[in-house]
Amino acid sequence: MDKLKKRIIEEGVVVSEEVLKLDKLLNHQVDPELMMELGREFAERFRGEGITRVVTVESSGISIAFATAYALGVPLVFARRKKTLLEEADMLQERVPSFTKGIVTDILISRDLINAQDRVLFIDDIIANGDAAKGLIKIVERSGAKLVGAGIVVEKCFQSGAQAIRDQGIRLETLAKIKSLENGQVIFAE
Numbered sequence: 001m002d003k004l005k006k007r008i009i010e011e012g013v014v015v016s017e018e019v020l021k022l023d024k025l026l027n028h029q030v031d032p033e034l035m036m037e038l039g040r041e042f043a044e045r046f047r048g049e050g051i052t053r054v055v056t057v058e059s060s061g062i063s064i065a066f067a068t069a070y071a072l073g074v075p076l077v078f079a080r081r082k083k084t085l086l087e088e089a090d091m092l093q094e095r096v097p098s099f100t101k102g103i104v105t106d107i108l109i110s111r112d113l114i115n116a117q118d119r120v121l122f123i124d125d126i127i128a129n130g131d132a133a134k135g136l137i138k139i140v141e142r143s144g145a146k147l148v149g150a151g152i153v154v155e156k157c158f159q160s161g162a163q164a165i166r167d168q169g170i171r172l173e174t175l176a177k178i179k180s181l182e183n184g185q186v187i188f189a190e
């Protein structure tokens with residue numbers, strides 16, 4: 001994924017030692033060609049796993065999850081984020097802290113959209129502390145579906161999320177692994 005790394009170097013903005021802005025290719029503006037290529041990469045890595053649905057969390061995960069679902073020929077389901085304390089009976093729901101917004105939101109997926117027959121692939125844009133991933137994994141577990149694995153475009157290795165997911169025995173594939181954002185520079189792990 002040298003092309004992705006090049007784009008991150010050229011277009012990413014290091015906001016702090018913890019945050020990398022990728023507004024030009026992933027989080028605000030989206031490059032459709034790059035997204036389709038990354039989607040095909042995830043699809044190749046997980047092909048043969050009998051995936052029936054791709055799931056993500058709105059909104060930043062949608063473009064890459066769409067590209068992956070398209071390449072696999074399966075539907076994409078995106079969890080909605082809601083800022084309400086009300087439980088909704090027909091929805092599977094988890095409360096997660098939002099890394100970038102500094103608030104807590106509920107993520108919800110309709111019980112009609114994933115079920116015990118599904119083999120689910122979780123796809124997202126960036127993993128930091130892993131709260132979004134952990135929340136979504138709990139929702140998938142409660143639906144009775146089988147989580148086949150997770151594919152995330154950017155792994156910030158210096159934060160705990162990716163390791164925590166792997167420690168749960170979940171197969172996690174990431175396309176760019178960032179070791180550090182110190183001194184305003186993106187340093188990749190490999």
Ligand code: 5GP
Nearest residue numbers: 019020060099126127128129130131132161
């Ligand atoms: P986590 O739940 O793993 O702590 O954070 C995951 C979500 O927060 C990602 O889906 C992403 O949208 C956002 N996020 C985490 N770290 C960064 C970052 O460095 N830059 C940007 N733009 N978003 C981030």
